[in-house]
Amino acid sequence: MTVRVAHAQSSVQVAAAGDTLHGARREAIIDLLADLLPKRRDRQCERVKKPSRNTFATTKRDHTRPASQVTYKFKVTRRLPSPAQTP
Numbered sequence: 001m002t003v004r005v006a007h008a009q010s011s012v013q014v015a016a017a018g019d020t021l022h023g024a025r026r027e028a029i030i031d032l033l034a035d036l037l038p039k040r041r042d043r044q045c046e047r048v049k050k051p052s053r054n055t056f057a058t059t060k061r062d063h064t065r066p067a068s069q070v071t072y073k074f075k076v077t078r079r080l081p082s083p084a085q086t087p
Helices: 002-012 018-034
Strands: none
Touching: 002 018
16 A cells, blocks of 8 residues: 555656645655554464474583494305306
């Protein structure tokens, strides 16, 4: 609404005199005040901060991670080629 009124008033008053501009400003203010938005409804629920989705504890920058207790064991065996692969 405000943009429409401003556009209409500015396009009409491009080369107007000072008295005309004063009247046009008053008319624009009256147009804007005549078309105010209705009062907002009251809130049904109070404003609260939503809980974060992250459930993990935050870590500090200087915090070192504990050593891992995992051990690995590898067994390497050599497979003999199948008879179809021998030359």
